[in-house]
Amino acid sequence: MHPPAPELLDWYDRHRRSLPWRGERDPYRIWLSEVMLQQTTVAAVGPRYARFLARFPDVAALAAAPWEAVAAEWAGLGYYARARNLHAAARAVAARGGFPDTESGLRALPGIGAYTSAAVAAIAFDRPTVPVDGNVERVAARLFDIRDPLPAARSRLASLARAFMEQPAARARPGDFAQALFDLGATICTPRRPACALCPWRGHCAAQAAGVQDSLPVKAPKPVRGLRQGMHFLLRDGGGRLLLRHRPPQGLLGGMPEIPGTPWREGEAWSEAEALPHAPPLAAEWRLLPGVARHGFTHLELEMRLLSARLAASPPAPEGFFWLAEEEARRALPSAMGRLLALESLAAAITAPASAPIAAPLAGGAPAVALRAVPARGRPRGAAGTGLPKRRTKS
Protein backbone atom coordinates (compact mmCIF):
# COMPACT_ATOMS: atom_id res chain seq x y z
CA MET A 1 0.00 0.00 0.00
CA HIS A 2 1.39 3.39 -1.01
CA PRO A 3 1.44 6.24 1.49
CA PRO A 4 -0.92 9.14 0.69
CA ALA A 5 0.45 11.78 -1.69
CA PRO A 6 -1.39 14.71 0.00
CA GLU A 7 0.63 14.24 3.19
CA LEU A 8 3.89 14.62 1.28
CA LEU A 9 2.62 17.57 -0.75
CA ASP A 10 1.41 19.35 2.39
CA TRP A 11 4.82 18.83 3.94
CA TYR A 12 6.46 20.12 0.76
CA ASP A 13 4.32 23.26 0.78
CA ARG A 14 5.57 24.01 4.27
CA HIS A 15 9.17 22.81 4.19
CA ARG A 16 10.47 22.84 0.64
CA ARG A 17 14.02 24.04 0.06
CA SER A 18 14.67 27.34 -1.64
CA LEU A 19 16.85 26.57 -4.66
CA PRO A 20 17.90 28.66 -7.68
CA TRP A 21 15.83 26.53 -10.07
CA ARG A 22 12.87 26.08 -7.71
CA GLY A 23 9.65 27.41 -9.18
CA GLU A 24 11.21 27.62 -12.62
CA ARG A 25 9.03 26.47 -15.52
CA ASP A 26 11.21 27.33 -18.51
CA PRO A 27 12.20 23.94 -19.98
CA TYR A 28 15.68 25.22 -20.83
CA ARG A 29 16.34 26.18 -17.24
CA ILE A 30 14.79 23.01 -15.83
CA TRP A 31 16.80 20.89 -18.25
CA LEU A 32 20.04 22.69 -17.44
CA SER A 33 19.52 22.27 -13.71
CA GLU A 34 18.73 18.57 -14.08
CA VAL A 35 21.81 17.89 -16.19
CA MET A 36 24.06 19.83 -13.82
CA LEU A 37 22.59 17.96 -10.86
CA GLN A 38 23.37 14.53 -12.34
CA GLN A 39 25.71 12.97 -9.75
CA THR A 40 26.52 16.46 -8.52
CA THR A 41 25.57 18.09 -5.24
CA VAL A 42 23.17 21.00 -4.93
CA ALA A 43 25.94 23.00 -3.25
CA ALA A 44 28.29 22.50 -6.20
CA VAL A 45 25.65 23.31 -8.80
CA GLY A 46 24.23 26.49 -7.26
CA PRO A 47 26.82 29.05 -8.34
CA ARG A 48 27.61 27.25 -11.57
CA TYR A 49 23.96 27.26 -12.61
CA ALA A 50 23.70 31.04 -12.32
CA ARG A 51 27.02 31.52 -14.08
CA PHE A 52 26.05 29.24 -16.94
CA LEU A 53 22.75 31.04 -17.47
CA ALA A 54 24.47 34.40 -17.45
CA ARG A 55 26.75 33.15 -20.22
CA PHE A 56 24.11 31.18 -22.16
CA PRO A 57 20.70 32.73 -21.31
CA ASP A 58 18.64 30.52 -23.62
CA VAL A 59 18.87 27.44 -25.78
CA ALA A 60 19.60 29.51 -28.88
CA ALA A 61 22.63 31.09 -27.22
CA LEU A 62 23.93 27.69 -26.15
CA ALA A 63 23.34 26.21 -29.59
CA ALA A 64 25.21 29.06 -31.25
CA ALA A 65 28.25 28.85 -28.95
CA PRO A 66 31.47 27.11 -29.97
CA TRP A 67 32.40 23.95 -28.06
CA GLU A 68 35.42 25.61 -26.49
CA ALA A 69 33.18 28.16 -24.77
CA VAL A 70 30.86 25.46 -23.43
CA ALA A 71 33.80 23.34 -22.24
CA ALA A 72 35.37 26.30 -20.44
CA GLU A 73 32.06 27.05 -18.73
CA TRP A 74 31.72 23.42 -17.61
CA ALA A 75 35.34 23.03 -16.47
CA GLY A 76 35.55 21.70 -12.92
CA LEU A 77 32.03 20.26 -12.88
CA GLY A 78 33.11 16.81 -14.05
CA TYR A 79 31.45 14.20 -16.23
CA TYR A 80 32.25 16.17 -19.34
CA ALA A 81 30.08 14.00 -21.57
CA ARG A 82 27.28 16.01 -19.97
CA ALA A 83 28.65 19.19 -21.53
CA ARG A 84 29.14 17.55 -24.92
CA ASN A 85 25.60 16.15 -24.87
CA LEU A 86 24.18 19.41 -23.55
CA HIS A 87 25.70 21.26 -26.48
CA ALA A 88 24.49 18.68 -29.00
CA ALA A 89 20.99 18.63 -27.50
CA ALA A 90 20.80 22.43 -27.57
CA ARG A 91 21.55 22.39 -31.27
CA ALA A 92 18.91 19.70 -31.85
CA VAL A 93 16.33 21.68 -29.88
CA ALA A 94 17.16 24.91 -31.67
CA ALA A 95 16.88 23.13 -35.02
CA ARG A 96 13.44 21.74 -34.23
CA GLY A 97 12.22 25.05 -32.87
CA GLY A 98 11.78 24.17 -29.20
CA PHE A 99 11.85 21.43 -26.59
CA PRO A 100 9.79 18.27 -26.98
CA ASP A 101 7.01 18.38 -24.37
CA THR A 102 6.71 14.65 -23.75
CA GLU A 103 8.83 12.22 -21.77
CA SER A 104 9.63 10.09 -24.80
CA GLY A 105 10.40 13.12 -26.95
CA LEU A 106 12.83 14.44 -24.36
CA ARG A 107 14.32 10.99 -23.88
CA ALA A 108 15.51 11.02 -27.49
CA LEU A 109 17.84 13.98 -26.91
CA PRO A 110 21.52 13.28 -26.16
CA GLY A 111 22.34 13.22 -22.46
CA ILE A 112 18.70 12.85 -21.44
CA GLY A 113 17.97 9.42 -19.99
CA ALA A 114 15.12 7.88 -18.05
CA TYR A 115 15.53 10.15 -15.05
CA THR A 116 16.06 13.51 -16.76
CA SER A 117 13.30 13.02 -19.33
CA ALA A 118 10.84 12.28 -16.54
CA ALA A 119 12.04 15.20 -14.43
CA VAL A 120 11.74 17.77 -17.22
CA ALA A 121 8.42 16.32 -18.39
CA ALA A 122 6.96 16.51 -14.88
CA ILE A 123 8.40 19.87 -13.79
CA ALA A 124 8.26 21.85 -17.03
CA PHE A 125 5.28 20.21 -18.76
CA ASP A 126 3.12 18.78 -15.94
CA ARG A 127 3.36 15.28 -17.35
CA PRO A 128 2.21 12.69 -14.79
CA THR A 129 5.47 10.80 -14.31
CA VAL A 130 7.87 10.12 -11.44
CA PRO A 131 11.58 10.76 -12.08
CA VAL A 132 13.54 8.12 -10.18
CA ASP A 133 16.88 9.34 -8.88
CA GLY A 134 18.99 8.20 -5.96
CA ASN A 135 16.73 10.02 -3.50
CA VAL A 136 13.60 8.36 -4.82
CA GLU A 137 15.25 4.94 -4.83
CA ARG A 138 16.27 5.37 -1.21
CA VAL A 139 12.83 6.61 -0.16
CA ALA A 140 11.12 3.73 -1.97
CA ALA A 141 13.52 1.13 -0.59
CA ARG A 142 12.64 2.28 2.92
CA LEU A 143 8.90 2.85 2.47
CA PHE A 144 8.47 -0.67 1.11
CA ASP A 145 11.37 -2.31 2.97
CA ILE A 146 13.08 -3.54 -0.18
CA ARG A 147 16.22 -5.37 0.87
CA ASP A 148 17.48 -6.47 -2.54
CA PRO A 149 20.79 -4.73 -3.20
CA LEU A 150 21.24 -1.94 -5.74
CA PRO A 151 21.70 -1.71 -8.62
CA ALA A 152 19.80 -4.95 -9.26
CA ALA A 153 16.76 -3.65 -7.35
CA ARG A 154 16.57 -0.51 -9.50
CA SER A 155 13.70 -1.52 -11.78
CA ARG A 156 11.61 -2.78 -8.88
CA LEU A 157 12.12 0.46 -6.95
CA ALA A 158 11.26 2.49 -10.05
CA SER A 159 8.00 0.61 -10.50
CA LEU A 160 7.04 1.23 -6.90
CA ALA A 161 7.89 4.94 -7.22
CA ARG A 162 5.99 5.37 -10.47
CA ALA A 163 2.88 3.88 -8.88
CA PHE A 164 2.51 7.09 -6.86
CA MET A 165 1.11 8.64 -10.03
CA GLU A 166 -1.98 6.49 -9.63
CA GLN A 167 -3.03 8.89 -6.88
CA PRO A 168 -5.04 11.90 -8.14
CA ALA A 169 -3.28 14.27 -5.74
CA ALA A 170 0.07 13.37 -7.26
CA ARG A 171 -1.25 13.60 -10.81
CA ALA A 172 -2.52 17.09 -10.06
CA ARG A 173 0.98 18.34 -9.22
CA PRO A 174 3.56 16.06 -10.87
CA GLY A 175 6.42 18.57 -10.74
CA ASP A 176 5.84 19.39 -7.10
CA PHE A 177 5.42 15.74 -6.21
CA ALA A 178 8.76 14.89 -7.83
CA GLN A 179 10.55 17.70 -6.07
CA ALA A 180 8.84 16.80 -2.83
CA LEU A 181 10.38 13.34 -3.10
CA PHE A 182 13.80 14.92 -3.76
CA ASP A 183 13.48 17.20 -0.76
CA LEU A 184 12.29 14.37 1.44
CA GLY A 185 15.33 12.32 0.44
CA ALA A 186 17.73 15.23 0.82
CA THR A 187 16.54 16.57 4.17
CA ILE A 188 14.63 13.82 6.02
CA CYS A 189 15.16 10.42 4.43
CA THR A 190 18.93 10.94 4.22
CA PRO A 191 21.43 8.19 3.42
CA ARG A 192 22.65 8.05 7.00
CA ARG A 193 20.68 8.66 10.18
CA PRO A 194 17.34 9.58 8.58
CA ALA A 195 15.22 12.00 10.62
CA CYS A 196 12.21 9.71 10.82
CA ALA A 197 10.65 11.71 13.62
CA LEU A 198 10.16 14.60 11.20
CA CYS A 199 8.95 12.52 8.26
CA PRO A 200 5.49 13.28 6.88
CA TRP A 201 5.20 9.59 6.01
CA ARG A 202 6.25 8.15 9.38
CA GLY A 203 3.69 5.56 10.15
CA HIS A 204 3.65 4.52 6.48
CA CYS A 205 7.25 3.32 6.34
CA ALA A 206 7.89 -0.41 6.40
CA ALA A 207 11.60 -0.03 7.05
CA GLN A 208 11.03 2.17 10.07
CA ALA A 209 8.41 -0.21 11.38
CA ALA A 210 10.99 -2.98 11.12
CA GLY A 211 13.75 -0.77 12.51
CA VAL A 212 16.00 -1.27 9.47
CA GLN A 213 15.79 2.21 7.92
CA ASP A 214 19.47 2.96 8.64
CA SER A 215 20.67 -0.01 6.59
CA LEU A 216 18.57 0.60 3.47
CA PRO A 217 19.05 0.66 0.60
CA VAL A 218 21.55 -2.17 0.43
CA LYS A 219 24.26 -1.55 -2.14
CA ALA A 220 26.51 -3.97 -3.97
CA PRO A 221 30.21 -3.59 -3.11
CA LYS A 222 32.24 -1.37 -5.43
CA PRO A 223 35.19 -2.67 -7.43
CA VAL A 224 38.62 -1.49 -6.32
CA ARG A 225 40.14 1.40 -8.24
CA GLY A 226 43.30 0.79 -10.24
CA LEU A 227 46.35 3.09 -10.08
CA ARG A 228 47.72 4.67 -13.26
CA GLN A 229 50.85 6.68 -13.97
CA GLY A 230 51.46 9.66 -16.22
CA MET A 231 54.21 12.17 -16.99
CA HIS A 232 53.17 15.63 -18.17
CA PHE A 233 54.96 18.52 -19.88
CA LEU A 234 54.30 22.02 -18.64
CA LEU A 235 55.72 24.47 -21.17
CA ARG A 236 55.57 28.27 -20.99
CA ASP A 237 56.45 30.62 -23.82
CA GLY A 238 58.20 33.98 -23.50
CA GLY A 239 54.92 35.60 -22.52
CA GLY A 240 54.14 33.03 -19.83
CA ARG A 241 51.38 31.32 -21.80
CA LEU A 242 50.88 27.57 -21.35
CA LEU A 243 51.07 25.02 -24.16
CA LEU A 244 47.91 22.93 -24.13
CA ARG A 245 46.09 20.52 -26.38
CA HIS A 246 42.63 19.02 -26.50
CA ARG A 247 41.96 15.47 -25.35
CA PRO A 248 40.23 13.10 -27.76
CA PRO A 249 36.48 13.79 -27.97
CA GLN A 250 35.50 10.54 -26.28
CA GLY A 251 36.70 8.93 -23.09
CA LEU A 252 38.16 10.30 -19.88
CA LEU A 253 38.03 14.14 -19.82
CA GLY A 254 36.92 13.85 -23.43
CA GLY A 255 37.14 17.06 -25.43
CA MET A 256 38.66 19.01 -22.56
CA PRO A 257 41.96 20.91 -22.69
CA GLU A 258 44.94 19.26 -21.02
CA ILE A 259 48.57 19.74 -20.22
CA PRO A 260 50.24 17.42 -22.75
CA GLY A 261 51.68 14.19 -21.42
CA THR A 262 52.25 10.49 -21.82
CA PRO A 263 49.39 8.02 -21.85
CA TRP A 264 48.16 7.03 -18.38
CA ARG A 265 49.32 3.48 -17.86
CA GLU A 266 49.07 0.91 -15.11
CA GLY A 267 52.26 -0.22 -13.45
CA GLU A 268 55.55 1.66 -13.26
CA ALA A 269 55.93 5.41 -13.05
CA TRP A 270 57.47 7.00 -16.15
CA SER A 271 61.14 7.91 -16.07
CA GLU A 272 62.18 11.18 -17.67
CA ALA A 273 64.01 9.42 -20.50
CA GLU A 274 61.09 7.13 -21.15
CA ALA A 275 58.59 9.98 -21.24
CA LEU A 276 60.59 12.40 -23.39
CA PRO A 277 59.48 10.93 -26.75
CA HIS A 278 55.96 12.00 -25.76
CA ALA A 279 57.01 15.63 -25.25
CA PRO A 280 55.47 18.34 -27.45
CA PRO A 281 57.62 18.97 -30.53
CA LEU A 282 59.38 22.10 -29.35
CA ALA A 283 63.00 22.20 -28.23
CA ALA A 284 63.06 22.87 -24.50
CA GLU A 285 65.19 22.16 -21.46
CA TRP A 286 62.84 19.98 -19.43
CA ARG A 287 63.31 19.89 -15.70
CA LEU A 288 61.75 17.15 -13.58
CA LEU A 289 59.95 18.67 -10.62
CA PRO A 290 59.95 16.89 -7.27
CA GLY A 291 56.75 15.36 -6.06
CA VAL A 292 53.66 13.79 -7.56
CA ALA A 293 50.19 15.09 -8.25
CA ARG A 294 47.45 12.60 -7.38
CA HIS A 295 43.89 12.69 -8.56
CA GLY A 296 41.08 10.25 -7.92
CA PHE A 297 38.49 9.53 -10.58
CA THR A 298 35.42 7.39 -10.08
CA HIS A 299 37.03 4.20 -11.31
CA LEU A 300 40.77 4.87 -11.19
CA GLU A 301 43.43 6.74 -9.31
CA LEU A 302 46.03 8.76 -11.16
CA GLU A 303 49.61 9.73 -10.26
CA MET A 304 51.11 12.42 -12.45
CA ARG A 305 54.71 13.60 -12.52
CA LEU A 306 55.74 16.84 -14.14
CA LEU A 307 58.48 18.03 -16.47
CA SER A 308 58.55 21.78 -16.87
CA ALA A 309 60.32 24.22 -19.17
CA ARG A 310 60.12 27.82 -20.30
CA LEU A 311 61.00 29.19 -23.72
CA ALA A 312 62.69 32.55 -24.24
CA ALA A 313 60.67 33.18 -27.40
CA SER A 314 56.99 32.76 -28.28
CA PRO A 315 56.88 30.48 -31.31
CA PRO A 316 53.59 29.44 -32.89
CA ALA A 317 52.02 26.37 -31.31
CA PRO A 318 52.81 23.08 -33.06
CA GLU A 319 50.07 21.31 -34.98
CA GLY A 320 47.45 20.01 -32.55
CA PHE A 321 48.53 22.31 -29.70
CA PHE A 322 47.59 25.84 -28.65
CA TRP A 323 48.90 28.53 -26.32
CA LEU A 324 46.65 29.87 -23.59
CA ALA A 325 47.25 32.63 -21.05
CA GLU A 326 47.79 31.16 -17.60
CA GLU A 327 44.75 32.70 -15.97
CA GLU A 328 42.49 31.52 -18.77
CA ALA A 329 44.05 28.08 -18.62
CA ARG A 330 43.38 27.76 -14.91
CA ARG A 331 39.70 28.37 -15.63
CA ALA A 332 39.45 26.14 -18.68
CA LEU A 333 41.36 23.09 -17.43
CA PRO A 334 39.59 20.24 -15.64
CA SER A 335 40.50 19.81 -11.98
CA ALA A 336 42.78 16.84 -12.65
CA MET A 337 45.03 19.15 -14.68
CA GLY A 338 44.84 21.78 -11.97
CA ARG A 339 46.68 19.31 -9.74
CA LEU A 340 49.72 19.71 -11.97
CA LEU A 341 49.71 23.48 -11.61
CA ALA A 342 49.42 23.02 -7.85
CA LEU A 343 52.37 20.64 -7.95
CA GLU A 344 54.40 23.23 -9.82
CA SER A 345 53.65 25.87 -7.21
CA LEU A 346 54.68 23.46 -4.50
CA ALA A 347 57.92 22.62 -6.24
CA ALA A 348 58.69 26.33 -6.58
CA ALA A 349 58.07 26.80 -2.87
CA ILE A 350 60.47 23.97 -2.09
CA THR A 351 63.30 25.04 -4.35
CA ALA A 352 63.08 28.84 -4.12
CA PRO A 353 65.87 30.29 -1.97
CA ALA A 354 63.38 32.62 -0.30
CA SER A 355 61.62 29.66 1.22
CA ALA A 356 64.80 28.09 2.50
CA PRO A 357 63.67 27.98 6.13
CA ILE A 358 60.67 25.78 5.41
CA ALA A 359 62.45 23.93 2.63
CA ALA A 360 65.30 22.77 4.82
CA PRO A 361 65.56 19.00 4.62
CA LEU A 362 64.34 17.21 7.69
CA ALA A 363 65.68 14.09 9.27
CA GLY A 364 64.06 11.86 6.72
CA GLY A 365 65.31 13.99 3.85
CA ALA A 366 61.93 15.44 2.93
CA PRO A 367 61.10 19.14 2.96
CA ALA A 368 58.27 19.73 5.38
CA VAL A 369 56.23 21.72 2.91
CA ALA A 370 56.19 18.83 0.51
CA LEU A 371 54.47 16.73 3.11
CA ARG A 372 51.63 19.16 3.40
CA ALA A 373 51.01 20.84 0.11
CA VAL A 374 50.45 18.25 -2.60
CA PRO A 375 46.76 17.52 -2.47
CA ALA A 376 45.07 14.38 -3.59
CA ARG A 377 41.32 14.67 -3.70
CA GLY A 378 41.85 17.91 -1.88
CA ARG A 379 43.95 16.59 0.93
CA PRO A 380 47.59 16.12 1.87
CA ARG A 381 48.89 12.69 1.19
CA GLY A 382 52.24 12.45 2.94
CA ALA A 383 54.78 10.34 1.11
CA ALA A 384 52.11 8.80 -1.05
CA GLY A 385 51.17 12.24 -2.25
CA THR A 386 54.60 13.66 -2.82
CA GLY A 387 56.60 10.70 -3.98
CA LEU A 388 59.12 11.79 -1.40
CA PRO A 389 60.22 9.87 1.67
CA LYS A 390 57.95 10.40 4.58
CA ARG A 391 59.25 12.27 7.55
CA ARG A 392 59.80 9.97 10.43
CA THR A 393 58.94 11.68 13.66
CA LYS A 394 60.26 8.87 15.79
CA SER A 395 63.48 6.91 15.82
Add this chain to the structure above:
DNA sequence: GACTCGTGGTT
Protein backbone atom coordinates in the same frame (compact mmCIF):
# COMPACT_ATOMS: atom_id res chain seq x y z
C1' DG B 1 24.38 -6.22 -16.09
C1' DA B 2 28.96 -4.41 -16.07
C1' DC B 3 31.93 -0.59 -17.24
C1' DT B 4 33.11 4.09 -18.06
C1' DC B 5 32.81 8.68 -16.76
C1' DG B 6 34.72 13.88 -12.28
C1' DT B 7 34.51 16.45 -8.59
C1' DG B 8 33.97 18.46 -4.02
C1' DG B 9 31.69 17.97 0.34
C1' DT B 10 30.65 14.98 4.46
C1' DT B 11 31.42 11.69 7.74
Add this chain to the structure above:
DNA sequence: TAACCAAGAGT
Protein backbone atom coordinates in the same frame (compact mmCIF):
# COMPACT_ATOMS: atom_id res chain seq x y z
C1' DT C 1 41.78 9.91 6.33
C1' DA C 2 39.59 6.94 3.55
C1' DA C 3 35.09 5.90 2.22
C1' DC C 4 30.99 7.48 0.96
C1' DC C 5 27.96 10.23 -1.49
C1' DA C 6 25.36 13.31 -5.14
C1' DA C 7 18.35 15.45 -9.08
C1' DG C 8 22.69 9.49 -14.06
C1' DA C 9 23.75 8.53 -19.08
C1' DG C 10 25.98 5.95 -22.66
C1' DT C 11 27.98 1.84 -24.36
